[in-house]
Amino acid sequence: MSNLLLNSATLENKQPIYKVESNCLISKNADVTVAYRLELPEIFTLSAGNYESLHSAFSKGVRILPNHTVVHKQDWFVEDKYTPEFGEDDTMLSHAYNLHFYERPFLNHHCYLYLTKTSSARDSWNSMSTMLSRSNIVPKDMMKDEVLNEFFTAVGQFVRVLSDAGITLTQLTDDEICGTDTKTGILEKYLSLDLRDKSPAVDIDFTNGLKVGPRACSCFSLGRLDDLPSALQTEGKYGPLSKDNSPFYVGFAAPLALLLPVNHIYNQYVFVDDHKKAIKKFEKKRDNMNSLSGTSRENAINKEFYDRYLNEAISDEKLIVRAHANVLAWTENPHEEKALREAVGSAINSLNCAARQNTVDIGALYWAGIPGNAGDFPGEESFYTFEDAATCLWNVETNYRDSSSPFGIKLSDRISGKPVHVDLSDEPMKQGIIKNRNKFVLGPSGSGKSFFTNGMVRQYHEQGAHVLLVDTGNSYKGLCELKGGVYFTYEEAKPISFNPFYVEGRPDVEKRKSLHTLILTLWKLADEKVTQSESVSISNAIAQYYQLLEKEPSLKASFNTFYEFLSGPYRAHLDTEKVREKDFDIHNFLYVLAPYYRGGEYDYLLNSEKQLNLTKESFIVFELDNIKDHPILFPVVTLIIMDTFLQKMRQLDGVRKMILIEEAWKALATANMAEYIKYLFKTVRKFFGEAIVVTQEIEDIIGNPIVKDTIINNSHCKIMLDMNDFLSRFDDIQRMMSLSDKEKDLVLSINRNNRPGAKYNEVFITLGGRVSKVYGVEVSKEEYVTYTTEQTEKMQLFKKVNDGMDISSAIQAYADELRAA
Template sequence: MSNLLLPSATLESKQPIYAVENDCLISKNADVTVAYRLDLPEIFTLSEADYESLHSAFVKAVRLLPNHTVVHKQDWFVEDKYVANFEVERSMLSQAYERHFNERPFLNHYCYLFLTKTPTSRENWTSLATLLTRSKIVPKDMMDEKLLAAFFNAVGQFVRTLAAVGIKCTQLTDDDLAGAEGKTGLLEKYLYLNMSDTAPVADLDFSQGLKVGSKRCTCYSLGQLDDLPEILETSTRHGNLSTDYSNFFIGFASPLGLQLNCNHIYNQYLFVDDAAKTLKDFEKKRDRLNSLSLNSRQNAINKDFYDWYLNEAHSQQRLPVRAHANILAWTEQEMHEKELRELTGDAITKMGGKARENTVDIGTLFWAGIPGNAGDFPSEETFYTFAGPACCLWNVETNYRSSSSPVGIKLSDRLTGKPVHVDISEEPRKRGIITNRNKFVLGGSGSGKSFFTNGLVRQFHEQGGHVLLVDTGNSYKGLCQLRGGVYYTYEEAKPISFNPFYVVGAPDVEKRLSLHNLLVTLWKRQNEALSQSEYVSISTALTQYYQALKNDPTIKASFNTFYEFLQGPFDAYLKGEKVRDHDFDMQNFLYVLRPYYRGGEYDYLLNAEQELDLVGESFIVFEIDNIKDHPILFPVVTLVIMDTFLQKMRMLKGVRKMILIEEAWKAIATPAMADYLKYLFKTVRKFQGEAVVVTQEVKDILDNPIVKDTIITQSDCMILLSLEKFMGKFDEIQEVLALSEKQKALVLSINADRRPDEFYNEVYIGLGTKVATVYGVVVSKEEYVTYTTEETEKMVLFQKLDAGLDIETAIQVYAQELRDAG
């Protein structure tokens, strides 16, 4: 064979494609091929039922094809590296992230489907008849137009059937197949085993196996019944990701796909012959073996096989087909050839098959794999089966995909840690996967909840969103300082202080209502009623106060000046209106509010000297750990928090906004605040906002009706970290969170099979009822020291700040120290 291919002119004459036109490949044997690029589901996201559904769709699609059609599915898995983009201006942390992942290796996956119509005479084509070995090519007439029209109609139905189960099929154009100026086409990419758009020309050497340029190739095939696993299934249990409480499934052919970590092409062939003719031939063979069965036990066994096959075909209406699958793997290092063979053979063994290396016929199999040349495949390399078992050998998974959305968060895939951009708010809502952007975050102590949410809010803020955080534990102090935010906390030497009366411009109805509620909270006890006349009097006081500020710009808005306004102008107004004490007791009102006025016990609380426009501030943290049990301070602070975010909702048109409530939600979720939370979670979506609640106590979600009935039911995005500590209670958690068996398996697989050379946690993200994925939370050292909630590590960072370093420099210095320490 090799002496035929030495001159390059001979290779040109032997190449099998006659023309590429009308987005079709036409071979020199008159075969017509339509080619598609397939977008498969992401690996580690499917349930056993999902695999069954995909398999059923494949079988249904194959049954639509006319006789003498070849289905050639070709999956490329090519070693690649993540290429960081340093040209775009980014924040210090984003730049650090790009540097950390630059050139991280991963397997890139490309999936192609070639549907080929062949003449009837091609059914028993052998390796001796291929274009590679024939010295003279005799072109055949094209098939008649009616047959061709029927084929194209069947192809359309095939594609629609796959689309119905979520597999997008994009037809390849002439330029995609044959190339264009400055861009290599798929035909050349295959012949050079190079997926680059500018793939360099490579020599083909068949003298000793197969060499493509410097690439040394090996090929293993499943081309005989003896090579196949004993049982062909649609999916198989993943041992490392399954638990005693759950079964985690992957595709049956997954060991030959992304889990085979080397450069390789996985070819899957299915030949739809004339079924009636095939069964008739089998009847004849069965009869012949029956007559010879007394002479040989093997004849009797073979006769029984034909009986079974014919019975299945007739009784179950199964479609007889021929099938073949092979792996073409390559390496550019001679020393790695043995390792490559072992790796490839082991992958077939893991699937339950028998690893059979193709040596003499590797050139024939490579040639038949040329896009559009599946009709040239030798029949002796195929085995008879039914469409169902044949489709079990198909690879049905691909890499994690990044969203094209400009907003979202950076996470990592589970296999290699490759960065993945994930939009869990805007794109899913536009696609109808979720109806609101709210999020519920649950994870055990130490699972990395606050670490994850630091990354979530940082990227949300970098992308132009406003963030308001309610925290207990200083988890966001470093990030707040880095983002130039406002940090509210209570300390004896520096107590928490606000100025809710400061407003840019005139207060709107919402703001006046918020101040009204604040004053009522300061005046009345929780169970004390407010009369209509009292309600009107407070509203009138606020209206006249802001009118007075407008008339005299020298007066600064604060509780102090409001209190003085009550004592003077407003008291005179009430007397002029002859308002009686039992309608509105001004003296009682002033007496109860006196502690918040100048010189009172809490005069600092509502009279902050710094006039901050909290609506305009884009990053605000309320750290309420020290006051969450305080009967006076806490109710006031929570009202200020709610007022601030509600004002953002109403006033910031076209701006994304987020309120994130950490463990503080337990303190906020009081009967008095329940209505606020319900209103917030139900209304925030209308104002391009999202509410996020974070908790670690499983008992809280099981026992608290506000969480169960409001927060969970109004949160279409479920974010779960490791719940391993609560495995025994998981049935209850599953019921409350309404998790399916598929989602349960994903949640319980968190951290079960992490890469041993890298420290990180994993996170489950569920969107509505349809989308659920587990990602790795992998970050740079700079991000790590910014997000860490370990007390000793936080102390190191803040000691550097106390020493005079600015926050960015302190983070970078500490990160370098960690890298140097290994």
């Protein structure tokens, strides 16, 4: 830091901090300051009740502090750019996503709190009393130990009160305050208005306003009662996201914080003076007004004001304090200075406050904002009020935070669209927010469900998860192709085909049980009774069949060879054992199963020549749209699905597993499948797995009595998209989904204020009813091409594939065409 242009004084001589010791700042006036970094609640996540609770905690904290204490809360909002980490192992879509968001501008927020114990009462200290203006600095004696001990004890209580309210406070260390050889500290960062770890030394010029290096500064303050509205609130309605039936709240000071899109610092001060002395001061003024009331009606009115103020202070036991707030904004572009002042002034006016620009006294306000120098604040810039009114001016919100978990998905914040790392599974489980990883996704057609679920599935798979999808509508065809997954669908020219009899090694109990269920499903009608002897006969047949396969390795497992085993060796075995026809009718059994044998109508279904071990395939899609109403194929396919995921659950220890069922009613039509879903949702968490149901009609779940309570009650993560199509029924949806009023307002705010020109949808996510947010779902062109469900766009993509391109090249080529269009 070089010259301070005030009579050629140097910053070294004028800077107010004497030393930093034991994580405390000690000023040359012998003021002692403890500094903290704060983590505030995330914006757009709080209800009116939450704001009241936070405000109550702030007020309570202020009341704890001893006389002659200054609370200085300093919120930095600095323009920044998103810089993702590109890795050599990034997939094509992951790389495209990072490029899409590369250098996305956003407003970075850092919040600091400075608690200063002044060495004397300085309520009359003015802008000419600061060290910046005095020629001689005489340090005062340090305070007595008992005074400091009282202060530090109160600081500890203050921290506890805020922590209990959900605010994280971290005390700054000596190095974080002063800096090191490689990293600048908060003192130097403030003096250069640069939060970078390597902030350069700059000149500070007070000759014409304030200029810090290349940054021209403007300051607007709330330092007079006349500047404020008649009443202060803890929160206010946020118009762009509010409607009459669903109000949406932000903190009262939010327009001066994250919602003010310029580089700025929002300083908030509360001065705790001697309360008894203040009472006497106002009583004296009241008496003066009373004695002069006969000469002026204005004096009589003022006397009544003093009476009401004093009565409230005494009867309600409120603490008299002084308060001040200011916005220090800056720009490096001279052409933007006018727009900067207009933006700040407009933000202040939106609070029904008078926008008063500081010109002559901007230097004093900037100087008082130095960490640890709040005791130098000019008293004429503050006003008397109660502690609860003063803390209404505090900013209580911050940006969306990234999850600390290495696992998760990327979504976007609502203000700038900056990517946010969100863990919906592991971290919430560890924190006890949820007790299972299951998810229920609801959104009408066109709301963006497929883009959200495609993105979630892709990112889970890229982080090692095994994914099994039950789809209707080819929503995942592009992604499955790109991932080299297995795609099962039915077409006349290429009917759906499996080989459930193929296993590596000997089948376990679960596999034999699933084959048993499959064979019974092929043989018996849904309402047809199965006798004990029939069940035992089938179990024996399966066991003996696999014994035969072990003896004859050249024999390939399939339904064909199983049928031949039944009609040959097993029939002979039954004759030898003299099994009666009424116990097990082998003739009827073979006759009913014949259509699935070679030459039968459905001989393709269970005799796939691909020897796929689906347990080891990490990406599998069952597309059921063409067979959802087929009385033969659909029940068989659902059993294959059950078997496949059960095998993954039992055999893939330590591997994350996901089963996602799109448009639930089609997959839950049979009693077998519904019972399976019921079992799955209750037990999958024990096997490091999660079950997800996606639907666009809530009645699809409600209408199935077996599944309704199971899915809703055992999905601790609920995800909803744009619900405008369901507004007339939303009260019913709210009850069924167990949404609070705050969550209802969040859901109904979806897509109300999307950024102009940006193409994306928003999604509401609640975890256990305890953590609820709305995120943006924005993707790159490559992801859009991969995820799209528009038929014409899918045709364009797969035409390139059919013309000889590999799927990755086709996606990139089509994405380039869309960007150029």
